[in-house]
Amino acid sequence: MNTLHVDIQPAHAGTLESSDAFVRVMPNDRAGVEIELESSVAEIYGDAIEASVLQTVLAMNVDRVKVMIQDKGALDFVIKARVQTALLRALGVSEPDWSTL
């Protein structure tokens, strides 16, 4: 059984450098996952990135969260890793539950 994490602290991961993404997560007063994406490739990959971010957040069982991303053309796994790291920091956890990732 996985418990839903709703008690998170603001946190971030990544940089604004080219091929990276700067990810911020903060508590949200609404249930669910709110994603705000700004990407240099939003027109082509925006939907795909949002879907992958959503999947990552859901896999880590985090709710009531706002994820803000400045994407500088990062590859899919980079964005995922940045989101995971930001969420781990937000939860105050140092090791992810590898089985869920």
Place this chain on the structure above:
Amino acid sequence: MVFSEVPPTSKVRRQKIREFLQSVSLEMSEDVETFVVAKEEERIVACGGLSGKVLKNIAIDESIRGEGAALSLMSELLKVAYREGRFELFLFTKPEYQEVFESCGFKYIEQAHGEVILMENSYAIEAYKKRLRKLRHSGDTVGCIVMNANPFTLGHRYLVQEACSRSDWVHLFVVKEDASFFRFEDRYRMIEAGVRDFTNLTLHEGSDYMISKATFPTYFIKDKGRINSLYTELDLAIFRHHLAPPLGITHRFVGEEPLCVVTNEYNMQMKRRLAEASEYPPIELVELKRIAEAGEPISASRVRGAMKENRWDEIARLVPQSTYRLLAAMKEEVE
């Protein structure tokens, strides 16, 4: 590029930053706490500073200018800000840099005269406006007062009383910034205690969107004579475009300023700006005469002067009993 942090205590390194800023024709903001500097071969090529919630003195040497350098610098600067627990950040800049900062996650809020823009990285202003909308009261006359109350005097109380009697509802905002003699909490407590008997009044904690003269940066404004008017224009644009509409404010009440030239000019500019033709509804400025005691206008600075000289019998004639009690209690605490 190698990045490092410069704390306020490091005088020598701050002097180097000052020299670098001068080389790109910027002044150093003395209120910056931590600077982030980028060096190349021991030479400063970029810097940016954190002052409360405001990013200041962001500068990049021409030799390395380009989006890459700006993004690296901002990454470092944001890291420092977030580590300090400051997640809702603001910056003032020239309109030509709007795009650069947008690519760092900042969003445009408001501008003044095509010379200064205010940006924030959270867009909390939308959430704030939504909260204000819930506090809206309908009526033909909806008044607003923005008050520092440093401390709350009989003059302030008169202003609130007049506003309440002339309006269907009044929204009273307490300036939040801690740049006054009395802390925000104490000023808020004094006002709260002093206006308890008014039934058509909402007391608001001020927000970051009532920008203070103290945080408004001046380092990139070349013409120092324009600082006051740019600040005022920006402050009033935010008020008229963002804060007044959700509350349906129709009138703003201020005290007349016979003594202070700067505030008097502010009031005059406010009168014009709040009513000038625009897509937003006009707001009428109501200037109320100051009430006097012993032939002298009652003002917060007069009370502070009397406090310094321990003239408590005079203070008792200048402030409501509720303020007097709080002042006396604070004095006891100090002693």
